[in-house]
Amino acid sequence: MANVLVLQDLWVDKEYIEQLLEDTWMNLIHKDLWEISDTNNIDWIITIKKEVNQELLNKLPNVKFVAVAFTWYDSVDIDYCTQRNISVFNVPWYSTDAVAELALWLSISLLRQIPQTSEIIKSWWWTYPAWQELRWKSVGIVWTWTIWIRTAELFKAFWCEIYWYSRSENIGFLNLWGNYLESLEELFSTVDIVSLHVPHNKETTNLIDSSLFKLMKKSSYFINTARWPIVNEKDLFDVLYNKWIAWAAIDVFAQEPINNDNQLLSLNNILLTPHIAYKTVEALQRRAAITINNIAQWTNKIN
Numbered sequence: 001m002a003n004v005l006v007l008q009d010l011w012v013d014k015e016y017i018e019q020l021l022e023d024t025w026m027n028l029i030h031k032d033l034w035e036i037s038d039t040n041n042i043d044w045i046i047t048i049k050k051e052v053n054q055e056l057l058n059k060l061p062n063v064k065f066v067a068v069a070f071t072w073y074d075s076v077d078i079d080y081c082t083q084r085n086i087s088v089f090n091v092p093w094y095s096t097d098a099v100a101e102l103a104l105w106l107s108i109s110l111l112r113q114i115p116q117t118s119e120i121i122k123s124w125w126w127t128y129p130a131w132q133e134l135r136w137k138s139v140g141i142v143w144t145w146t147i148w149i150r151t152a153e154l155f156k157a158f159w160c161e162i163y164w165y166s167r168s169e170n171i172g173f174l175n176l177w178g179n180y181l182e183s184l185e186e187l188f189s190t191v192d193i194v195s196l197h198v199p200h201n202k203e204t205t206n207l208i209d210s211s212l213f214k215l216m217k218k219s220s221y222f223i224n225t226a227r228w229p230i231v232n233e234k235d236l237f238d239v240l241y242n243k244w245i246a247w248a249a250i251d252v253f254a255q256e257p258i259n260n261d262n263q264l265l266s267l268n269n270i271l272l273t274p275h276i277a278y279k280t281v282e283a284l285q286r287r288a289a290i291t292i293n294n295i296a297q298w299t300n301k302i303n
Contacts, residue, residue: 002299004044005060006030007052010069010288011279020292025299033059044295052076057084065298069291071095071147071278072227074200089294093146094287095278100150102277103195103225106249107155108134109271110221134158140165140191141173142184142208148197152176155195163191184208189215193223200227210235216245225277228252237263240270251277 006028010017021028028046029036033056036042044065045052052066054077066076068090081088109115111132120128138161141148152162152173162178165187169180181187184207188194194216198204209232216222222245224231233254239245241263249271250264256275264270278287 002026002043002295003041004028004046004067004295005033005036005042007045007047007050008069010046010048010291011284012288016285017288017292020289024292024296026292026295046291046295047075049075052081054080057081057086065089065295067291067295069287072199074227087298089298091287091290091294094290095280095283096147096150098280098283099147099197099225099277100154102251102273103151103197103223104154104158106223106225106251106271106273107137107139107193107195107221110223110247110249111137115271134160136160137193138163138191139193139195140181140187141178142166142187142194142196143198145197149173149176151195151197152178160193163187184212185215188212189217191220192217193221195223196226196230198226198230200229204230206230206232208232208235210239213239214244218243218245220245222248224248225251228254233264237267240264240267243269247271249273251275 002025004026017028033039039060040062042060042063044067045060045063046067046069048068048070052075057063057080063086066081066086066088068076068088070090071092073088073090076088078088111134113131117128120126135158139155141152141162141164143166152164153176156162156176162173162176163181164173164178165181165184173180181190196208198207207230213235236248240248247269251273252275253262255262258265264272
């Protein structure tokens, strides 16, 4: 029997988890570390974003596996896991459709001012300006992989002109008639909408700052459904406050839940969502299934 310490709720029905555990040798333990009487019996860890660092791992001497039920694994001390010969697995593709759909929805919401039109009705008004269509807009997608390609497919269905930048060209984008640009500077200065899909690591921290924002058209839009540390929060506030770009839609924040004194809350040209890009019923079920399957396969491999 493999004892698995679950650091965070997977947000799926208990019955669904029980179904996934059928025919496996896993015992999921949903407890705080201090509540466990014998930490020597913990073989695996499941986390989402809760930090798995050296201090935690030192309390669990027999852990062999860390399952990150999330797209990124920056919450795990990879170097120390390597020293301890602890395997680390993530779930990179579970939310592909969910994230891509939100990026598309946020773009349409900004162009058609959907939240504002709802407020117009609630206020008993019936006057409003003419807003914009998504069709024929140029969309710049930063980085490429499964989520990014799916995002491009959805925008392409609306007859958008697709531009993209990553560290290397990707045949998936070329097949979508995408236009590869050589630099972020070229992309930000070219497109109407920037959709950010970048993993967070040391190289991408503060990747997007005022030097790029100020290259954008004043009529352009910025969408972030990736990770917050990639964007300089102060620079984004400044560019929106000074109307250097038209609007932004942000799903991720430096502090979550967002602080009440966050300056972004004072802006009237930003659309905010509470980190929901990945959070659909279907995506969470896929995430749980892949996470359990990763552990089950690894358990079978070593037994």
